Amino acid sequence: xxxxxxxxxxxxxxxxxxxxxxxxxxxxxxxxxxxxxxxxxxxxxxxxxxxxxxxxxxxxxxxxxxxxxxxxxxxxxxxxxxxxxxxxxxxxxxxxxxxxxxxxxxxxxxxxxxxxxxxxxxxxxxxxxxxxxxxxxxxxxxxxxxxxxxxxxxxxxxxxxxxxxxxxxxxxxxxxxxxxxxxxxxxxxxxxxxxxxxxxxxxxxxxxxxxxxxxxxxxxxxxxxxxxxxxxxxxxxxxxxxxxxxxxxxxxxxxxxxxxxxxxxxxxxxxxxxxxxxxxxxxxxxxxxxxxxxxxxxxxxxxxxxxxxxxxxxxx
Numbered sequence: 001x002x003x004x005x006x007x008x009x010x011x012x013x014x015x016x017x018x019x020x021x022x023x024x025x026x027x028x029x030x031x032x033x034x035x036x037x038x039x040x041x042x043x044x045x046x047x048x049x050x051x052x053x054x055x056x057x058x059x060x061x062x063x064x065x066x067x068x069x070x071x072x073x074x075x076x077x078x079x080x081x082x083x084x085x086x087x088x089x090x091x092x093x094x095x096x097x098x099x100x101x102x103x104x105x106x107x108x109x110x111x112x113x114x115x116x117x118x119x120x121x122x123x124x125x126x127x128x129x130x131x132x133x134x135x136x137x138x139x140x141x142x143x144x145x146x147x148x149x150x151x152x153x154x155x156x157x158x159x160x161x162x163x164x165x166x167x168x169x170x171x172x173x174x175x176x177x178x179x180x181x182x183x184x185x186x187x188x189x190x191x192x193x194x195x196x197x198x199x200x201x202x203x204x205x206x207x208x209x210x211x212x213x214x215x216x217x218x219x220x221x222x223x224x225x226x227x228x229x230x231x232x233x234x235x236x237x238x239x240x241x242x243x244x245x246x247x248x249x250x251x252x253x254x255x256x257x258x259x260x261x262x263x264x265x266x267x268x269x270x271x272x273x274x275x276x277x278x279x280x281x282x283x284x285x286x287x288x289x290x291x292x293x294x295x296x297x298x299x300x301x302x303x304x305x306x307x308x309x310x311x312x313x314x315x316x
Contacts, residue, residue, distance in 0.1 A: 003136040003143075004044040007052035014053055018042070023053075031061035032087075037069030046075035047098055052138045054090050055316060062089040091311040097259045099135045104128060104260075114215060121214055122226050125261075127194040133256040137248045137316070142200040144252045146208065149188070149195035151181040157204060158184060161236030170272055171234060172297075192216060198249055205240035208233050208253060218270050221293050222302055227263040230270070233278075243281055250285040251316055258307055265307045273299040286310045 006017035014023045024036040033053075054060055067086045070076035080086055082096055097104075108123040127148070134145040149158070159177040161167055168174040173183065187195040193211030197204050213219055213228035231253060235241050254267055271278050273292050279301070282288075286305040293300060 003048050003052075003138070004042045005049035005052055007049055007056050007138070009056045014056055016049065018045070031059055032064065033060060033062075034064040034066065036066070037073070041073060041075060044075075046073070046079060048136065050088060050093060051135075051316070054093065055138050058315075060090060062087055064088070090315070094255070094311055094316060095258065095262070099133055099255065100259055101131050101134055102128075117215060117219070119214060121212075122263075124191065124212060127188075128260075132196065132260070133252065135252060135255070135316075137252065140200075140244055140248045142248070143202075144249060145199050145202065146196045146253065146256060147199070149184055149197050149207065151184040151188075154184070154197055154204070155181045157236070158207060161207060161234065164236065167234050167236060170275060196253075198253070200240055200245070200249075203237075203240075205237040205245075206233065206235040206249065210253075210257060213268050217295065218268060218302070221270075222268070222290065224268075225265060227261055228266045228268060229257045229261070229264050230268045231257075233269070246278075246281040247284045250281065250287075254286060254305055254310060255316060258310065267305040269303045270295075270300045271303070273301045275301075279303075286313070 004018065007023070008015055008017060010022065012022055013025055015021070016023055019038070024038070026034040026036070028034070050063055053063060064087045065076050065079075067080070070086065076086075079088065082098075083089075083092060105126040105128055108125045110123050111120050112123045113120050129148055131145055131147040134143065136143045155177055159175075159180040162171060162180055163174045173180075184195060187193060187209060192215035193209050196208045196210065198206045198208055209232040211230045211232070213230040214224045214226060216230055218224075218230055233250070233253070235246070235249075257264060257267055267287075269282075269287065279289075282303055286309060287303040288305075290302040290304050293302060
C-alpha cells in the first residue's frame with residue numbers, strides 16, 4: 001500500500017516526495033517547527049506526514065499547525081479535536097489510537113479475583129478481532145500490521161514455522177498440524193493472552209502472543225504493576241529476518257500495546273538466556289535487561305520497556 005506521504009530529510013529541511021515539494025517550515029529554538037498551510041491534501045496525508053516528519057527528524061519535539069491556516073482542512077480539525085490544540089507534540093501524537101483500525105472492545109472496569117493465582121486484578125477487556133494495528137514504517141518502507149491469529153487460516157503456515165529447527169529450539173513446540181491448531185485454539189480461549197500474526201505489506205512473517213504479565217508465569221519472578229503486558233515472539237519467514245526488520249516489528253508491537261491500554265506503563269519479555277540474536281536488537285527497541293532467572297525448564301532473561309522512555313527516546 002503506497003503511503004499518502006513520503007517525507008525525507010533533505011539538505012534544505014524536510015521534503016514531501018508525494019507532493020513533490022519542500023515542506024514550508026519555520027523552526028523554533030526549542031526543537032519544534034511550525035508547518036504552514038499546504039492547501040487541500042490527499043486523504044490520510046496529515047497523520048502520515050506528521051508521523052514521518054517525527055521519524056525523519058528525531059530532534060523534532062513538536063509541530064504547530066497554525067489554526068488560521070489549517071482550519072479549512074478537515075484532517076487538521078480532526079487532529080486538533082484529539083490533541084486539544086493546534087500544537088502537536090511528538091510523544092502525545094504517537095500515543096493517539098489512530099493506528100488501531102476497526103472497532104475496539106470497550107475498556108473493562110472494576111476488579112476480579114483470580115482464585116488460581118490468589119490475586120485481585122483489573123478486569124481485562126475482551127480480546128479484539130481482525131486487524132488490531134496498521135502503520136507504514138518509513139524506516140523500512142513497508143506497512144506493518146498485526147491481526148488476530150486464526151487456526152484454519154494460519155494452521156499450515158504456523159505448523160511450518162513451529163517445525164523450523166531455528167524456531168523449535170526456542171519454542172520447543174514442534175509437531176503436526178493438528179497439534180499446532182489445537183494450540184492456537186487454546187491461546188484464543190485463554191483470558192490472559194491472545195495470539196497475533198504479523199505481516200509486512202500484508203505478507204505474514206511471524207507469530208506473536210501478547211499477555212497480561214501478572215496472570216502469567218513471569219508474574220512470579222518480578223514485582224509487576226497491574227497493567228504490565230508481556231510478549232512472546234517469533235519470525236517464521238527467512239526473507240523477513242534482519243536487524244532493521246526486527247526493530248520495526250518490535251517497536252510496532254510495543255506501540256500497539258501502549259495504545260491498546262493507556263494504563264500500561266511497562267512491557268516485559270522472558271526469552272531464553274542464550275537467545276543472543278534477539279538480545280542484540282532489544283536496546284534499539286527500548287528494552288533493557290533487568291535480570292536472569294530460572295523457570296523449571298530453562299534459564300531466562302527478564303527484559304523490560306517503559307512507556308515514558310519509549311516515547312521520550314526510542315519511539316518509532
